[in-house]
Amino acid sequence: MADVDVLIVGAGPAGSAAAETLRAEGFTGSILLAGRELDAPYERPLASKAYLQGRASRDDALLHPASFWEEQDIDLRTRTSVMKLDAQAKVAQLSTKDELSCDQALLATGANVRRLRVDGAALEGIHYLRTLGNADAIRADAEGAAHVVLIGGSYIGCEVAASLTTLGKRCTIVAMEDAPLSAHFGSAAGGSFAKLLASKGIELVMGEVLAGFEGSDDERVSRVLLESGRSLEADLVVMGTGAVPDVMLARSAGLELGESGGVKCDSALRTSAAGIWAAGDICEYDSVVHGRRLRVEHWEVARAQGAFAARAMLGAEEDYREIPYFWSDLADWATLEYVGPAASWDAEVVRGSVDDGEFTIFYVSGGAVVGALTVGRSGDLDEARELMVSGAPLTA
Numbered sequence: 001m002a003d004v005d006v007l008i009v010g011a012g013p014a015g016s017a018a019a020e021t022l023r024a025e026g027f028t029g030s031i032l033l034a035g036r037e038l039d040a041p042y043e044r045p046l047a048s049k050a051y052l053q054g055r056a057s058r059d060d061a062l063l064h065p066a067s068f069w070e071e072q073d074i075d076l077r078t079r080t081s082v083m084k085l086d087a088q089a090k091v092a093q094l095s096t097k098d099e100l101s102c103d104q105a106l107l108a109t110g111a112n113v114r115r116l117r118v119d120g121a122a123l124e125g126i127h128y129l130r131t132l133g134n135a136d137a138i139r140a141d142a143e144g145a146a147h148v149v150l151i152g153g154s155y156i157g158c159e160v161a162a163s164l165t166t167l168g169k170r171c172t173i174v175a176m177e178d179a180p181l182s183a184h185f186g187s188a189a190g191g192s193f194a195k196l197l198a199s200k201g202i203e204l205v206m207g208e209v210l211a212g213f214e215g216s217d218d219e220r221v222s223r224v225l226l227e228s229g230r231s232l233e234a235d236l237v238v239m240g241t242g243a244v245p246d247v248m249l250a251r252s253a254g255l256e257l258g259e260s261g262g263v264k265c266d267s268a269l270r271t272s273a274a275g276i277w278a279a280g281d282i283c284e285y286d287s288v289v290h291g292r293r294l295r296v297e298h299w300e301v302a303r304a305q306g307a308f309a310a311r312a313m314l315g316a317e318e319d320y321r322e323i324p325y326f327w328s329d330l331a332d333w334a335t336l337e338y339v340g341p342a343a344s345w346d347a348e349v350v351r352g353s354v355d356d357g358e359f360t361i362f363y364v365s366g367g368a369v370v371g372a373l374t375v376g377r378s379g380d381l382d383e384a385r386e387l388m389v390s391g392a393p394l395t396a
Helices: 013-024 044-048 067-071 132-142 155-166 182-199 248-252 299-313 380-390
Strands: 004-009 031-034 074-077 082-086 091-094 099-107 111-113 126-128 147-151 170-175 203-206 210-215 221-226 231-233 236-239 243-245 263-265 276-278 283-287 292-294 325-330 334-339 347-353 358-365 368-375
Touching: 004 013, 004 082, 013 031, 013 074, 013 099, 013 299, 044 132, 044 155, 067 074, 082 248, 099 299, 126 132, 132 236, 147 155, 155 170, 155 182, 155 236, 155 325, 182 203, 182 325, 182 334, 182 347, 182 358, 182 368, 221 236, 263 276, 276 299, 299 325, 334 380, 358 380, 368 380
Parallel strands: 004 031, 004 099, 031 074, 099 276, 126 236, 147 170, 147 236, 170 203, 263 283
Antiparallel strands: 082 091, 091 099, 111 243, 210 221, 221 231, 283 292, 325 334, 334 368, 347 358, 358 368
């Protein structure tokens, strides 16, 4: 007899959703939810938005009150990592030195920030953002900072720049792209976001590559150096340089990995080892909707996959067919929403006005919709989902 019926490795969005769903679906067996962070499961997107701005407390960020996990008879262990996993015997060794067996397991180990190795990267005042604790450190450091430089023109760079601007900080975004978020959404959308951010006083230094940092006598960052030879003064730097899936445990357990660096899963999120599923940032699955393998790093996707994996553990025989959905707030200035996997496209069809900042862009490849971005037109997303599922060509 196993020590625990279901072991969930990772107490982020996917792992917590799986535990919640197991109980909601009537599962009465034992559940161990092991998370390496200090906090109980929380809404991670708040770390760059309302929590960083000080408009949401730590309790506000928690998915559930502390009593929830005990009431649901879920053994939540924070500050606990699974160090080793025997995928065949289903035996796990925890960082607490405990060793336990399980009947089924879900790997939801998430991702780690991508750290850049450049000169001066170890100076004080250079931050990465992934957790509430990181947000605490950035907010505290920002109190004495006049000028903040954000490295990267993607979600973290833009969201943190917006949040710190609302706190009265002068912010500069440095990015390789021609416009913020253009790597994801193209030049038309990027131009709209550039116009919005600039109108709020955020300086945009686009088409530049980071070379390194210089520090002051107290070994704190004071300048950002660019490959063009240009340099920028900085009292604080926030790195928005992306994330990499945390597959260390999966790799050591001998699970098959996919081409994008995630854990290879079938269309039901099963890994190469019987009785073990994967969900969230590490899950690279066969999408029956999109006809290719996908790995999507978004909070909402991780929650959906965690819930799906829980139902699969209970015997549901179906394919994961959820269309990826993502949203991002730039302070209270704009909310952007996207449906579909990250994709290449050969045409864009626009509804609304990009210039006015209220629009939907349908991304089209071979005549079919492969994704849609909207600002202020959420109703268009249901149509985009239907078009992606049907594969029907987009018409006027």
